[in-house]
Amino acid sequence: MSKSFDELVAKAAAVEKKKVSVAVAQDDEVLLAVKAAKEKGIADSILVGDADEIKKIADNIGMNLADYEVIDVKDKIEAAHEAVKLVHDGKADMYMKGLIDTKDFLKSVLDKEVGLRSGRPLSHVCVFEMEGVDHLLFLSDVAFVPYPTLDDKANIIRNTVEICEACGVKNPKVAPLAAVEVVNPKMPETVEADQLRQMNENGEIAGCIVDGPLSLDLATCPEAAKHKGATGRKIVGDADVLLFPNIHAGNILYKGLVHFANVKNGNLITGTAAPVILTSRSDSFEVKVNSLALGALVADSLKKNANK
Amino acid sequence: MSKSFDELVAKAAAVEKKKVSVAVAQDDEVLLAVKAAKEKGIADSILVGDADEIKKIADNIGMNLADYEVIDVKDKIEAAHEAVKLVHDGKADMYMKGLIDTKDFLKSVLDKEVGLRSGRPLSHVCVFEMEGVDHLLFLSDVAFVPYPTLDDKANIIRNTVEICEACGVKNPKVAPLAAVEVVNPKMPETVEADQLRQMNENGEIAGCIVDGPLSLDLATCPEAAKHKGATGRKIVGDADVLLFPNIHAGNILYKGLVHFANVKNGNLITGTAAPVILTSRSDSFEVKVNSLALGALVADSLKKNANK
Numbered sequence: 001m002s003k004s005f006d007e008l009v010a011k012a013a014a015v016e017k018k019k020v021s022v023a024v025a026q027d028d029e030v031l032l033a034v035k036a037a038k039e040k041g042i043a044d045s046i047l048v049g050d051a052d053e054i055k056k057i058a059d060n061i062g063m064n065l066a067d068y069e070v071i072d073v074k075d076k077i078e079a080a081h082e083a084v085k086l087v088h089d090g091k092a093d094m095y096m097k098g099l100i101d102t103k104d105f106l107k108s109v110l111d112k113e114v115g116l117r118s119g120r121p122l123s124h125v126c127v128f129e130m131e132g133v134d135h136l137l138f139l140s141d142v143a144f145v146p147y148p149t150l151d152d153k154a155n156i157i158r159n160t161v162e163i164c165e166a167c168g169v170k171n172p173k174v175a176p177l178a179a180v181e182v183v184n185p186k187m188p189e190t191v192e193a194d195q196l197r198q199m200n201e202n203g204e205i206a207g208c209i210v211d212g213p214l215s216l217d218l219a220t221c222p223e224a225a226k227h228k229g230a231t232g233r234k235i236v237g238d239a240d241v242l243l244f245p246n247i248h249a250g251n252i253l254y255k256g257l258v259h260f261a262n263v264k265n266g267n268l269i270t271g272t273a274a275p276v277i278l279t280s281r282s283d284s285f286e287v288k289v290n291s292l293a294l295g296a297l298v299a300d301s302l303k304k305n306a307n308k
Numbered sequence: 309m310s311k312s313f314d315e316l317v318a319k320a321a322a323v324e325k326k327k328v329s330v331a332v333a334q335d336d337e338v339l340l341a342v343k344a345a346k347e348k349g350i351a352d353s354i355l356v357g358d359a360d361e362i363k364k365i366a367d368n369i370g371m372n373l374a375d376y377e378v379i380d381v382k383d384k385i386e387a388a389h390e391a392v393k394l395v396h397d398g399k400a401d402m403y404m405k406g407l408i409d410t411k412d413f414l415k416s417v418l419d420k421e422v423g424l425r426s427g428r429p430l431s432h433v434c435v436f437e438m439e440g441v442d443h444l445l446f447l448s449d450v451a452f453v454p455y456p457t458l459d460d461k462a463n464i465i466r467n468t469v470e471i472c473e474a475c476g477v478k479n480p481k482v483a484p485l486a487a488v489e490v491v492n493p494k495m496p497e498t499v500e501a502d503q504l505r506q507m508n509e510n511g512e513i514a515g516c517i518v519d520g521p522l523s524l525d526l527a528t529c530p531e532a533a534k535h536k537g538a539t540g541r542k543i544v545g546d547a548d549v550l551l552f553p554n555i556h557a558g559n560i561l562y563k564g565l566v567h568f569a570n571v572k573n574g575n576l577i578t579g580t581a582a583p584v585i586l587t588s589r590s591d592s593f594e595v596k597v598n599s600l601a602l603g604a605l606v607a608d609s610l611k612k613n614a615n616k
Contacts, residue, residue: 132568146487146495179454179559187454189556216563217590224567227590248497249557251487255524256561259532260440261568282525282535 002168003136004129005264005290011168012296013041016303020277020292021046021092023083023108024076026053027099028061029281033288034096035063042293046092048083049099050074076100080108087274088114093299096277096292109269109276116272121145123156123271124278125163126254127294131262133220138164138172138241142250144269150192153243154205157196159270160241161208163294166301172240174200175219176212177249181230183213189245196243211235212243216253266290268298275299310476311444312437313572313598319476320604321349324611328585328600329354329400331391331416332384334361335407336369337589341596342404343371350601354400356391357407358382384408388416395582396422401607404585404600417577417584424580429453431464431579432586433471434562435602439570441528446472446480446549450558452577458500461551462513465504467578468549469516471602474609480548482508483527484520485557489538491521497553504551519543520551524561574598576606583607 002008012018022034025047031054034045044067047054051072058065073079080100086092095116097105109116124144128137140160145152157174164172176193183194193212200210211234217224222237230236244250257263265287269276275295279288310316320326330342333355339362342353352375355362359380366373381387388408394400403424405413417424432452436445448468453460465482472480484501491502501520508518519542525532530545538544552558565571573595577584583603587596 130568143487177556177560179451179555187556216560217567221567224590244560245556247487248485248495248553249560252485252524252552252557253560253564256564257568259525259529260438260565260570282532 003134005266005293008167008266008290008297009040009042009293012043012293015296015300017041018043018093018296018299019046019091020044020094020096020295021048021083021086022096022098023048023080023105024098024100025049026057028057029285029288030096030098031057031063032061032285033292035061036285036289037292038067040289042289043094043296044068046071046083046086048073048079048086077104080105081111081114084108084111084116085114087116093303094275094277094295096295097279102278105278109272116274116276118271118273120159120271121152121155122269123159124267125160125270126265126267127163127167127290128257129264130257135240136167136169137220137239139250139254140241140243141247142244142254143247143267146247148246150195153192153196154199155271157205157208157210157241157243160243162301163268163270163298164240165207166298167294169240172208173235173238174208174210174241174243175214175235175239176210176243176245177216177219178213178245179215181213181215181218189213192245208241209234214239216242264290266294268294270298274302311442313574313601316475316598316605317348317350317601320351320601323604323608325349326351326401326604326607327354327399328352328402328404328603329356329391329394330404330406331356331388331413332406332408333357334365336365337593337596338404338406339365339371340369340593341600343369344593344597345600346375348597350597351402351604352376354379354391354394356381356387356394385412388413389419389422392416392419392424393422395424401611402583402585402603404603405587410586413586417580424582424584426579426581428467428579429460429463430577431467432575433468433578434573434575435471435475435598436565437572438565443548444475444477445528445547447558447562448549448551449555450552450562451555451575454555456554458503461500461504462507463579465513465516465518465549465551468551470609471576471578471606472548473515474606475602477548480516481543481546482516482518482549482551483522483543483547484518484551484553485524485527486521486553487523489521489523489526497521500553516549517542522547524550572598574602576602578606582610
């Protein structure tokens with residue numbers, strides 16, 4: 001079980017080398033990240049975009065383009081189409097956003113002919129290494145699914161469990177969060193948390209242990225869980241996965257911890273046929289590299305499962 | 309403008325000495341806190357509850373009961389009734405929960421004859437001194453109002469602005485939070501945030517500056533706000549008040565920051581005729597003392613406003 005991004009990066013470097021296809025690659029931050037990913041042995045890249053612009057940035061950041069495949073496509077929509085097709089056709093293992101609007105990038109992911117639809121709903125997973133927690137935390141959904149229904153939540157759990165497994169976290173503990181830890185009919189979030197627990201017990205949600213509703217302290221702080229006398233629960237401050245009732249709760253906590261706690265993180269879009277790296281401009285270089293390491297591990301796990 | 313709890317405590321000690329009435333005072337943690345409050349010059353206390361039990365605990369913690377008024381009422385409901393009446397009748401300035409269920413304590417607060425109804429809706433305010441933010445943050449509502457309507461949110465802002473003013477924070481900046489910083493008709497939280505901004509502009513919500521919807525980083529991190537190019541906004545990472553769309557979002561962030569960031573905090577119930585201190589057993593000694601200091605400052609501010 002990996003407990004840090006250093007371990008995840010080392011693990012990603014140890015598996016069969018993966019390849020990332022970058023849509024509209026002429027972005028300095030993104031090129032710095034794929035350069036580091038190559039240097040760390042995480043992944044090689046195919047850079048699809050404006051070759052002149054890519055060359056300019058590469059020269060600036062000391063990136064030797066002889067080590068990379070560059071495909072010259074000036075139009076951004078066409079570049080994304082070309083880049084996602086490389087993953088769709090198995091010529092690359094994962095797909096990364098460059099200098100293109102999120103909306104257009106996602107359109108390419110969802111393209112019926114060359115995209116990465118898997119038949120399952122997409123969701124976003126954020127992985128945290130955080131001071132005060134002795135294992136990795138997997139947060140979902142803080143960025144993609146606004147108001148998940150019960151079914152959506154079940155799918156978010158399934159998607160996230162796959163990411164956990166790729167990171168070596170087996171049978172993860174999943175905490176559907178709420179303000180309280182008891183079911184209250186006036187709080188639908190708590191009712192659904194309990195339903196998810198039941199769906200896990202009857203096998204509808206497999207490969208994990210679901211226990212909810214849980215407040216954040218009962219989910220993540222063993223001390224607080226003991227202090228509050230949480231007996232007979234399956235999760236006692238040792239959750240791996242934090243499931244949020246909606247995007248507002250998830251995003252507000254995510255940003256709170258990124259800015260005010262001591263956190264390293266990486267993110268992926270999952271539920272796709274191959275891992276999708278959709279970091280934002282405000283994400284640091286480190287977050288982008290961490291996300292590439294996550295993507296490589298998930299791609300490796302998908303390949304192994306397909307070969308079973 | 310106070311920027312730390314040390315300053316708030318010093319300020320509370322400097323104003324006319326206040327008195328707190330404690331309902332069912334036979335609780336070691338609560339007695340330790342009122343003892344510290346007396347020693348720091350924050351407040352004297354009237355201890356209503358089982359006098360024998362109070363004596364036992366006092367002996368244990370080196371508390372000289374000669375310095376306190378003790379009213380012997382064995383029954384918990386009656387003790388709360390007696391304790392809240394002292395505040396209602398002006399014999400004490402604030403009301404604190406001891407060893408009594410929250411539900412029963414709140415019933416006494418809301419009692420039509422001897423309670424502390426002000427005609428305004430109640431809400432909860434949590435004050436944070438947090439590493440990485442150079443001023444106090446006022447969070448609401450993380451504990452009391454589950455799903456505030458637009459009107460409720462307006463009242464929560466009004467209640468919270470009073471607490472800000474009592475802490476010396478004039479014309480506070482109020483950020484109605486969401487996952488995003490643009491109005492999206494599919495996200496009612498963002499629509500209501502914008503409506504609150506309008507209500508502030510047309511004077512319906514006065515004494516503060518409301519700007520929303522805002523994501524947490526735009527509300528609290530000047531760097532992030534600048535990085536994202538937040539131009540033409542009234543809040544650029546310098547919010548004083550964080551307004552949550554609902555209790556789940558608020559409570560999850562509150563617990564995340566308390567456990568994983570470097571935070572000092574204190575809490576009050578407000579919207580009442582006098583400040584109400586409702587800390588939980590899991591709150592530390594420091595949180596209880598900080599809450600008493602907040603209560604003393606708010607009581608002082610209410611007195612000054614009444615005398616105007």
